[in-house]
Amino acid sequence: MLKHGGGILEASRRHGIPVGDWLDLSTGLNPNGWPAPAITAEAWLRLPETTDGLEAAAADYYGCETLLPVAGSQAAIQTLPLMRAPCRVGMLDTTYAEHPHAWSRGGHQVERLHPDALDGAVERLDVLLVCNPNNPTGWQADPLRLEDWRQRLASRGGWLVVDEAFMDVDPTSSMLPRIGEPGLIVLRSVGKFFGLDGARVGFVFAWPELLERMADELGPWTINGPARQVVRLALEDRTWQQRMRVQLRTDSERLATCLRTHGLEPTGSSALFQWLAFDEATALHTFLAERGILTRLFTAPVSTRFGLPANEGEWVRLEAALAEWAQARP
Amino acid sequence: MLKHGGGILEASRRHGIPVGDWLDLSTGLNPNGWPAPAITAEAWLRLPETTDGLEAAAADYYGCETLLPVAGSQAAIQTLPLMRAPCRVGMLDTTYAEHPHAWSRGGHQVERLHPDALDGAVERLDVLLVCNPNNPTGWQADPLRLEDWRQRLASRGGWLVVDEAFMDVDPTSSMLPRIGEPGLIVLRSVGKFFGLDGARVGFVFAWPELLERMADELGPWTINGPARQVVRLALEDRTWQQRMRVQLRTDSERLATCLRTHGLEPTGSSALFQWLAFDEATALHTFLAERGILTRLFTAPVSTRFGLPANEGEWVRLEAALAEWAQARP
Numbered sequence: 001m002l003k004h005g006g007g008i009l010e011a012s013r014r015h016g017i018p019v020g021d022w023l024d025l026s027t028g029l030n031p032n033g034w035p036a037p038a039i040t041a042e043a044w045l046r047l048p049e050t051t052d053g054l055e056a057a058a059a060d061y062y063g064c065e066t067l068l069p070v071a072g073s074q075a076a077i078q079t080l081p082l083m084r085a086p087c088r089v090g091m092l093d094t095t096y097a098e099h100p101h102a103w104s105r106g107g108h109q110v111e112r113l114h115p116d117a118l119d120g121a122v123e124r125l126d127v128l129l130v131c132n133p134n135n136p137t138g139w140q141a142d143p144l145r146l147e148d149w150r151q152r153l154a155s156r157g158g159w160l161v162v163d164e165a166f167m168d169v170d171p172t173s174s175m176l177p178r179i180g181e182p183g184l185i186v187l188r189s190v191g192k193f194f195g196l197d198g199a200r201v202g203f204v205f206a207w208p209e210l211l212e213r214m215a216d217e218l219g220p221w222t223i224n225g226p227a228r229q230v231v232r233l234a235l236e237d238r239t240w241q242q243r244m245r246v247q248l249r250t251d252s253e254r255l256a257t258c259l260r261t262h263g264l265e266p267t268g269s270s271a272l273f274q275w276l277a278f279d280e281a282t283a284l285h286t287f288l289a290e291r292g293i294l295t296r297l298f299t300a301p302v303s304t305r306f307g308l309p310a311n312e313g314e315w316v317r318l319e320a321a322l323a324e325w326a327q328a329r330p
Numbered sequence: 331m332l333k334h335g336g337g338i339l340e341a342s343r344r345h346g347i348p349v350g351d352w353l354d355l356s357t358g359l360n361p362n363g364w365p366a367p368a369i370t371a372e373a374w375l376r377l378p379e380t381t382d383g384l385e386a387a388a389a390d391y392y393g394c395e396t397l398l399p400v401a402g403s404q405a406a407i408q409t410l411p412l413m414r415a416p417c418r419v420g421m422l423d424t425t426y427a428e429h430p431h432a433w434s435r436g437g438h439q440v441e442r443l444h445p446d447a448l449d450g451a452v453e454r455l456d457v458l459l460v461c462n463p464n465n466p467t468g469w470q471a472d473p474l475r476l477e478d479w480r481q482r483l484a485s486r487g488g489w490l491v492v493d494e495a496f497m498d499v500d501p502t503s504s505m506l507p508r509i510g511e512p513g514l515i516v517l518r519s520v521g522k523f524f525g526l527d528g529a530r531v532g533f534v535f536a537w538p539e540l541l542e543r544m545a546d547e548l549g550p551w552t553i554n555g556p557a558r559q560v561v562r563l564a565l566e567d568r569t570w571q572q573r574m575r576v577q578l579r580t581d582s583e584r585l586a587t588c589l590r591t592h593g594l595e596p597t598g599s600s601a602l603f604q605w606l607a608f609d610e611a612t613a614l615h616t617f618l619a620e621r622g623i624l625t626r627l628f629t630a631p632v633s634t635r636f637g638l639p640a641n642e643g644e645w646v647r648l649e650a651a652l653a654e655w656a657q658a659r660p
Contacts, residue, residue: 009379009381027377029375033374033375034374035371036369036371036374037371038368038369039366039368039369039556041365041366041367043528044363044364044366044526044528044529044557044560045359045363045525045526045527045528046527046528047357047527047528048528048530049339051339071401071552071554072551074549074550074551075549078549195375196374196375197375197376197377198373198374198375198376198377198378198554198555198556199374199554199555199556200378200551200552200553200554219404219405219408220404221402221404221530222401222530223530224401224528224529224530224554224557225528225529226369226528226529226556226557227374227554227556227557230374
């Protein structure tokens with residue numbers, strides 16, 4: 001299995017700093033996630049039912065009814081490659097690692113592409129998969145460009161898969177309004193914007209026949225009852241969503257400014273992270289880790305990703321460490 | 331997908347009785363399941379970690395460390411058939427329907443067998459799968475007999491799969507003490523005895539290499555954080571478990587006596603249900619449904635399964651309906 005962010009335990013061992021003393025900026029999740037209410041004991045005792053309102057709340061929030069709730073995007077990422085005979089799949093050279101892992105594992109031929117090479121590659125691909133916005137680079141795709149790719153792929157029975165895990169803050173570029181068009185598949189998740197990563201809930205949007213095949217492959221009751229309840233309530237909480245869209249955008253800009261102030265120019269960003277690809281990324285990652293601040297280090301390209309601090313205390317701590325870094329490198 | 335018990339909504343429509351007025355005896359779950367405490371909002375916000383104590387609590391409760399937590403037995407049932415090339419799989423003629431469904435779907439040749447035919451079939455099978463105790467017939471297998479079958483299967487690279495979903499009340503016949511022996515796979519679940527069917531948590535026990543392959547197939551984070559927390563606490567609650575073992579045994583005997591008193595002789599049973607296979611099973615099922623009592627009807631053989639009433643009010647209601655039935659058929 002692949003390794004992921006959030007390795008506080010390992011960092012704690014390596015740097016000799018107690019687990020509770022870390023400022024964890026390694027995950028790219030909303031650090032002020034949706035405050036779930038207490039779940040009643042009864043919810044654990046009944047088989048989850050698809051009549052509990054989750055599907056309706058999701059259709060309303062996403063503005064699209066042709067959906068399948070899954071146990072996190074991860075379930076969709078693992079199942080999609082089983083829905084096609086081995087074929088040629090293109091995706092970005094730097095992107096969320098579970099995608100190439102799953103398609104390779106499914107016997108497909110995966111081609112990793114520079115963003116500028118995507119358009120030229122469409123004709124030789126059967127499936128093009130993009131994360132929009134992309135994690136960790138922050139690359140974004142224009143929906144008109146995506147629609148052009150979808151049409152060219154669909155004309156040969158191909159698919160365009162768009163992972164919109166980081167789309168919620170500004171959904172204007174979402175491909176969801178086009179769901180129903182041949183070959184278009186969109187993945188969404190409540191892990192990032194809502195921060196409900198512990199719930200393991202995501203949604204697949206596509207044409208009904210594909211969703212039925214995926215549901216059959218995944219089997220019944222893949223999301224437990226309490227998770228269905230919590231996610232339904234989060235999707236219905238418009239007040240929180242509106243406030244959070246503003247707050248996350250503000251915080252992401254504050255993080256970019258804070259990095260620049262200390263001589264660090266972000267290479268890319270989304271509303272939930274800033275990404276720095278530069279020669280000293282490993283040194284910066286280690287420098288911060290020695291001060292109990294965990295960022296996410298990537299090796300290809302050498303880069304580090306900063307998630308958002310959760311509160312003023314965490315901002316102060318990050319700013320102090322970055323000031324130290326700037327002072328140490330004149 | 332297969333249909334399962336708990337179809338109160340459908341029964342409500344068919345018989346014109348409001349959903350809230352039903353006595354649901356259709357599921358075979360403990361009707362007084364483990365009372366889960368409230369889950370903190372934070373538990374929904376973090377990726378589940380395998381260092382949270384669930385594995386240790388399960389190893390302690392089951393007395394066996396070589397385990398893999400899965401999102402309900404269902405996840406194991408669906409994944410096991412992918413772990414072997416197409417082969418010959420034997421299972422009981424009347425058993426939990428998801429097993430034959432999953433193996434057939436995986437391209438295996440499934441042979442349905444009468445309990446008396448199992449022993450003679452072992453030599454021509456690659457996999458023998460039994461539920462012990464069996465659902466819904468209550469058939470039970472002696473561990474020495476199972477060990478004989480395992481040895482004969484394993485000598486040819488075969489497997490013995492034992493689904494012990496209904497084993498918790500009296501685990502003396504469990505095959506868990508033999509885990510590690512070649513070809514032995516045991517499934518357990520917290521859905522029945524603990525009644526935590528809404529949590530979607532089960533465990534697979536087998537040799538480490540198979541568990542690693544299954545974990546890789548299932549991918550990361552298949553059980554959400556709150557479910558891991560609730561199930562850990564349930565597995566650690568020895569006081570509740572001891573009390574519940576006594577209570578369920580008493581209640582199951584009371585149910586058998588209650589049926590007999592009204593002229594209905596159970597064909598089979600476990601601590602969580604009584605099963606009646608007889609010509610009038612459909613008539614009895616309908617008679618009770620017309621009175622808002624839902625049992626589980628099976629068509630092959632024609633039979634109906636009674637779960638346990640939850641409280642004295644439910645007992646009184648069931649007894650009254652059975653008395654009516656007895657009076658109507660002199």
